[in-house]
Each structure stands twice: as C-alpha cells, then as structure tokens.
Amino acid sequence: MEGKARTSVLTHFSLFPLALSGSEENLITDSRQVRLATGLFPVISLLNHSCSPNTSVSFISTVATVRASQQIRKGQEILHCYGPHKNRMGVAERRQKLRSQYFFDCNCPPCEREEQGPSQGPGREAFCCHRCRALLQGDDVLSCGSTSCTESVSRDHLVSQLQDLQQQVGIARKLLRNGELEGAIQLLLGCQHDAESFLLAEHGMVGEIEDDLAQAYAALGDWEKSATHLQKSLRVVEVRHGPSSVEMGHELFKLAQIFFNGFVCQQLLIICYVQSPGLEMGTPGRAHRSSSTMVL
Ligand SMILES: [Zn+2]
Ligand SMILES: [Zn+2]
Structure with a gap:
C-alpha cells in the first residue's frame, strides 16, 4: 500500500x-x-x-x-x-x-x-548556452557545461531576458485574442527564436510559445503548421508532465482535433472542386478563416 x-x-x-x-x-x-x-x-x-x-x-x-x-x-x-x-x-x-x-x-x-536526494539531471527551467546550447551551470554567474566553450553569463541577465520574453509572449497573446493573427504569429516566431537562444528545449516557456503558435495557425486554418507546432509543445508537455499525464491527454486531444479539422477542410475543398472544377484551390485555411475562431 x-x-x-x-x-x-x-x-x-x-x-x-x-x-x-x-x-x-x-x-x-x-x-x-x-x-x-x-x-x-x-x-x-x-x-x-x-x-x-x-x-x-x-x-x-x-x-x-x-x-x-x-x-x-x-x-x-x-x-x-x-x-x-x-x-x-x-x-x-x-x-x-x-x-x-x-x-x-x-x-x-x-x-x-x-x-x-534531489532528482538527478538539470532542472527543466534551466538555461542553456547561446553559443553551443549546452546546459549553463552555477549560481550568480553561470558557465557553459561544455569543456570546449568558455561562455559565462550572470543569472540576473538571464532572468531579465526571460522576463522580456514573457512580456513579448503576453503582447502576442493579446493580439491573438483580438484576432490580429499575422501580427501575433510574427511576434511569436520572434519569441520562439529568442527562447531557443537561452532556454532548454523542455523549458515551460518554449512549450507555451509552441502552443500559442499552434493556436494562431489553427485560427488561420493552417492545420499543417498548427499540428507541427502542437507536436513540439507535446514533446515539452511529455517531458514535464509524463506520457500518461492529464496534461498530455489534453494536448493529444487538441492534436486529434487539428488533424480532424484539417481532414474535413481538405474533403470539403475536394467536394467543392469536383462540383466546380474551375474553383481556385488556394490554401485551405484562407477559405476558412472568416468563419472560424479557434481556441486551443
Ligand atoms: Zn507520494
Ligand atoms: Zn557553450
């Protein structure tokens, strides 16, 4: 027991x-x-x-x-x-x-x-070296864990970098809520790039940005890109919460919805094309955009 x-x-x-x-x-x-x-x-x-x-x-x-x-x-x-x-x-x-x-x-x-004893391995909220992506170690001043790299950086600098990133993600979420999807995506892609430069791949913020991007692309009806970003978010959730966690279940459910919606859109376009062969196929999402506001 x-x-x-x-x-x-x-x-x-x-x-x-x-x-x-x-x-x-x-x-x-x-x-x-x-x-x-x-x-x-x-x-x-x-x-x-x-x-x-x-x-x-x-x-x-x-x-x-x-x-x-x-x-x-x-x-x-x-x-x-x-x-x-x-x-x-x-x-x-x-x-x-x-x-x-x-x-x-x-x-x-x-x-x-x-x-x-504390669990082995680096904390999931750890920082990585912007030159070689190895784990940064130390207290007030962190040094690169790779023997071939001499990079070091203060914890204060990394913490303020993380705060800036959180602020940018907050602005992107506001744009997303207001339906300014292109602006939100551009900002989130910039955040994704920044996050990769100093956060470990399984950092919670990395997963959140991927999840937001999945939501933005789903709102545009671009199911393929949405699924790609959600799969990245899923990997972070799996590492952080475990493969059989409730959180993982929620992410898999979202992914299933994206695949289902993508499949339905594709089928609708095929039906439209068969019925009106002159119809321009274009990007599935564009045709769908005005009628859908996704919440992931
Ligand atoms: Zn216990
Ligand atoms: Zn390094």
Missing part, C-alpha cells in the same frame, strides 16, 4: 471537469478541470493515493471512470492520485497538501526517492 489514506471514504470528494468551449464557431476546444460540484464516489474512494499513480480518473456527467495509465500486473495495487502529482510539485508541497486535506504522510516510491 503506497499511500495510506486514514480518512473515511465520505471525505474523499472529487471534482467534476468542465469542458470550456468557446462560441459555436469554435472548431477546437480546450478542457480544464474546474470545480463545479462535489460528489461522493464510495467505490473509487477506496483507491489509495500515489504521487505517480497507475490509473487516471475521468468524469462524464455524474459517471466516474477509472482507466489504467500503464500495465498493472496481477495482484498489483490499483492507485490513483488525489491531486498532488510528482510531475506538478515537489515532495514537500505534495506532502503538505495531502496532510492538510487527507491527514496522512505520503511515503510512495517517488516521495521516498525525492526525500533521499
């Missing part, structure tokens, strides 16, 4: 997810968990917690479904996550949350491993 829940089943409440969809014209929707109501699930409440569970729980209306997220051997305990997941927060924060809400100290394998 990995996480020993001492609470009664009656205090183990669950959240109902809300699919956030935009206007009726939206072809791509997003979904995030929002607390809508509290329900009692006496059977699911019997599952113990792990910060790295082997199942995921989803809700459709008032029905909760438990799905295996990895191979579960015969006799192996079925575990799910009460919220604090190892990919989203450190061991101290997870334990504090579980203690205050469920009144137990988690001793699951990830908690014990993290307690024995």
Whole structure:
C-alpha cells in the first residue's frame, strides 16, 4: 500500500471537469478541470493515493471512470492520485497538501526517492548556452557545461531576458485574442527564436510559445503548421508532465482535433472542386478563416 489514506471514504470528494468551449464557431476546444460540484464516489474512494499513480480518473456527467495509465500486473495495487502529482510539485508541497486535506504522510516510491536526494539531471527551467546550447551551470554567474566553450553569463541577465520574453509572449497573446493573427504569429516566431537562444528545449516557456503558435495557425486554418507546432509543445508537455499525464491527454486531444479539422477542410475543398472544377484551390485555411475562431 503506497499511500495510506486514514480518512473515511465520505471525505474523499472529487471534482467534476468542465469542458470550456468557446462560441459555436469554435472548431477546437480546450478542457480544464474546474470545480463545479462535489460528489461522493464510495467505490473509487477506496483507491489509495500515489504521487505517480497507475490509473487516471475521468468524469462524464455524474459517471466516474477509472482507466489504467500503464500495465498493472496481477495482484498489483490499483492507485490513483488525489491531486498532488510528482510531475506538478515537489515532495514537500505534495506532502503538505495531502496532510492538510487527507491527514496522512505520503511515503510512495517517488516521495521516498525525492526525500533521499534531489532528482538527478538539470532542472527543466534551466538555461542553456547561446553559443553551443549546452546546459549553463552555477549560481550568480553561470558557465557553459561544455569543456570546449568558455561562455559565462550572470543569472540576473538571464532572468531579465526571460522576463522580456514573457512580456513579448503576453503582447502576442493579446493580439491573438483580438484576432490580429499575422501580427501575433510574427511576434511569436520572434519569441520562439529568442527562447531557443537561452532556454532548454523542455523549458515551460518554449512549450507555451509552441502552443500559442499552434493556436494562431489553427485560427488561420493552417492545420499543417498548427499540428507541427502542437507536436513540439507535446514533446515539452511529455517531458514535464509524463506520457500518461492529464496534461498530455489534453494536448493529444487538441492534436486529434487539428488533424480532424484539417481532414474535413481538405474533403470539403475536394467536394467543392469536383462540383466546380474551375474553383481556385488556394490554401485551405484562407477559405476558412472568416468563419472560424479557434481556441486551443
Ligand atoms: Zn507520494
Ligand atoms: Zn557553450
């Protein structure tokens, strides 16, 4: 038994997810968990917690479904996550949350491993050398980890570079919301270039920029470019949250929508072309642009 829940089943409440969809014209929707109501699930409440569970729980209306997220051997305990997941927060924060809400100290394998020592490898929010892209190491002044490179830079400089980048991304998102798609894309492509020069490939900001670009291209109806950027975002999400995480599921769902919309557009154009052979084929997205505002 990995996480020993001492609470009664009656205090183990669950959240109902809300699919956030935009206007009726939206072809791509997003979904995030929002607390809508509290329900009692006496059977699911019997599952113990792990910060790295082997199942995921989803809700459709008032029905909760438990799905295996990895191979579960015969006799192996079925575990799910009460919220604090190892990919989203450190061991101290997870334990504090579980203690205050469920009144137990988690001793699951990830908690014990993290307690024995910090995880190996560079932090995902680390900076990289702008000359050779090797990891930068150090405290106030960071030096390139490559033996053949003598580059060094102050942490203050990198932090202010990151703040500038965040500001630019914020402006691009405003343009995106206002429907100024070309302007947003130009700005985001510049941000992507800047990010690559000093952030590790799996940095959260890199993934966010790719996700924003996917959204902008989807709004233009350029499904191919949208899918390319979303796949890059997906790689960052996989490294940061794990291949069987809810976050990964959301990204894959978006990708499926993009492929589906791209396929539908292509089929519509073929039908139009067959019915009116003189029709100029052009770019699928342009024909679609005025009628679609995508929310990824
Ligand atoms: Zn744990
Ligand atoms: Zn270097």
